[in-house]
Amino acid sequence: MSRPARTAVLRDAVGLGVAVGLYGVAFGAAADAAGLDPWQALVTSLLMFTGASQFAMVGVLGAGGGGPAAIGSALLLGTRNTVYGVRLAPLLAPRGLPRRLGTAHWVIDETTALAVAAPDRGLARLGFLTGGATIYVVWNATTLVGALGAAALGETAQAALDAVVPAAFLALLWPRLRAGAEEPAVARRVALGGAAVALLLTPFVPPGVQVVAAVVAVALAGRPREGAA
Amino acid sequence: MSPGTLWAVVLVASLGCYLLKLAGLSVPAAWVQRPWVTRVVTFVPAALLAALVAVQALTSGRELIVDGRLAGLAVAALALALRAPFIVVLVLAGVTGALVHVLTG
Numbered sequence: 001m002s003r004p005a006r007t008a009v010l011r012d013a014v015g016l017g018v019a020v021g022l023y024g025v026a027f028g029a030a031a032d033a034a035g036l037d038p039w040q041a042l043v044t045s046l047l048m049f050t051g052a053s054q055f056a057m058v059g060v061l062g063a064g065g066g067g068p069a070a071i072g073s074a075l076l077l078g079t080r081n082t083v084y085g086v087r088l089a090p091l092l093a094p095r096g097l098p099r100r101l102g103t104a105h106w107v108i109d110e111t112t113a114l115a116v117a118a119p120d121r122g123l124a125r126l127g128f129l130t131g132g133a134t135i136y137v138v139w140n141a142t143t144l145v146g147a148l149g150a151a152a153l154g155e156t157a158q159a160a161l162d163a164v165v166p167a168a169f170l171a172l173l174w175p176r177l178r179a180g181a182e183e184p185a186v187a188r189r190v191a192l193g194g195a196a197v198a199l200l201l202t203p204f205v206p207p208g209v210q211v212v213a214a215v216v217a218v219a220l221a222g223r224p225r226e227g228a229a
Numbered sequence: 230m231s232p233g234t235l236w237a238v239v240l241v242a243s244l245g246c247y248l249l250k251l252a253g254l255s256v257p258a259a260w261v262q263r264p265w266v267t268r269v270v271t272f273v274p275a276a277l278l279a280a281l282v283a284v285q286a287l288t289s290g291r292e293l294i295v296d297g298r299l300a301g302l303a304v305a306a307l308a309l310a311l312r313a314p315f316i317v318v319l320v321l322a323g324v325t326g327a328l329v330h331v332l333t334g
Contacts, residue, residue: 022316035230040239047243050250052274057242059281061230064290067238071245073281076273078246083270085253086261094254104251156327163301163326164319166286170302171318173278174309187275194276195283202288214280219269 009118009127016110017134020051021142026168027054028146033161034062038147045143049136050108053077055169056211062165065208072212084112091115091124106132193218297329 024045031041036058048054053074060070085107092115094103106128114127150161176187194214201210230238253261261267286302287293301322308318 026315026319036235036239037232040232040235044239044243047240048246050246052278053242053246056277056281057238059285061235061238063284063288067230067234067241070238071242073277074242075245075249076277078249079270079273081246081250082253082256083261083267085250086256086258089254089258100254101251104254105247107250107253156330159297159330160323160327163298163329164323166282166298166302167305167319167322169278169282169285170305171309171315173275173282176275176278182271187272190272190275191279194279198280198283199287199293202284202293203291207288207290211277211280211284215273215276218276219273222268222272223265 005119005123006126009114009123010130012117013114013127013131014134016114016131017138020110020135021138023051023168024139024142025146025149026164027051027058028143028148029150029161030055030062030146030165030168031058031143032147032150033158033165034058036061036147038144038151041147042140042144045140048074049105049139050078050081051139052080052109052172055172059165059169060208060211063207063211065211066206069206069208069212073208073215076212076215080109081107084108088112088115088128091121092128093121103128106136108132108135110135190218190222193221297326297333300329301326 027045028038028041031044031054032038036044041058044054044057048057056073056077057070060073085104088103088107092103094100111128111132114131115124118124118127153161173191175181177184177191181187197214197217198210201213205213282302286298287295304325305318305322308321313321
């Protein structure tokens with residue numbers, strides 16, 4: 001493997017690790033707003049270690065949702081990582097059960113992007129491992145910073161935090177709707193549909209359930225049909 | 230929700246998410262690489278995140294409520310349209326929410 005290619009992979013891995021740190025602070029703060037204590041926020045980042053699912057879980061809990069709805073929304077977003085694993089398996093080829101169990105924990109958006117973008121299998125492994133290690137350390141440290149920081153806030157700052165949480169979800173959603181994303185027109189229809197169904201169901205179902213129901217409704221509306229274009 | 234229940238939610242959701250990751254490395258690729266599976270997986274995040282935006286900005290329990298959160302969300306949308314960085318978007322939304330809270334008491 002060439003030295004410049006190796007340097008580029010390492011630079012991308014560390015750069016991504018630093019970038020996710022900001023989201024880690026936002027997650028820690030959102031977890032506090034949802035009623036998790038700093039240890040619960042940290043254990044979520046240590047054990048779940050997949051940002052979108054973590055945000056979804058605390059989002060549902062923060063809306064007053066019950067355990068099943070919170071777990072369900074985390075798992076719905078976690079299905080992405082199953083597809084990533086299928087793409088990574090031939091690239092990383094983890095030999096033996098212990099290595100496969102360890103590799104699985106770091107299968108997320110960022111490490112998949114690093115491994116798939118690398119020019120050969122050796123660099124794919126390097127990108128996956130250095131990216132995974134950097135992101136894991138930064139994500140957990142910044143989660144704790146965000147959770148402890150938010151726990152120390154007063155009433156006005158809590159009102160600020162209440163406004164930050166939906167803005168953080170919007171910032172996660174935005175790149176999927178923008179021109180250049182995968183089928184942005186479909187993604188926009190899906191997003192509008194999801195938001196509309198969730199708001200319409202809010203008065204009638206237990207908090208949190210409308211979020212999972214919105215996803216199921218949109219998925220059913222877009223299911224494959226005989227003869228559909 | 231009691232601390233014990235919260236811990237249970239955290240641990241069960243974490244275990245489930247881990248098993249989903251492990252499944253990808255372990256199942257035959259053909260199970261997952263079907264057009265409708267990849268299509269659902271591609272668009273589930275958009276539906277779920279949009280539902281969370283709506284619920285977090287406009288609801289409290291079973292009620293629809295308009296307050297500083299919606300103003301913060303509008304400012305965040307504007308900042309995102311102008312390609313502001315993530316941290317700037319969050320700070321602007323937070324400042325807006327706090328302002329509305331102070332002004333409306």
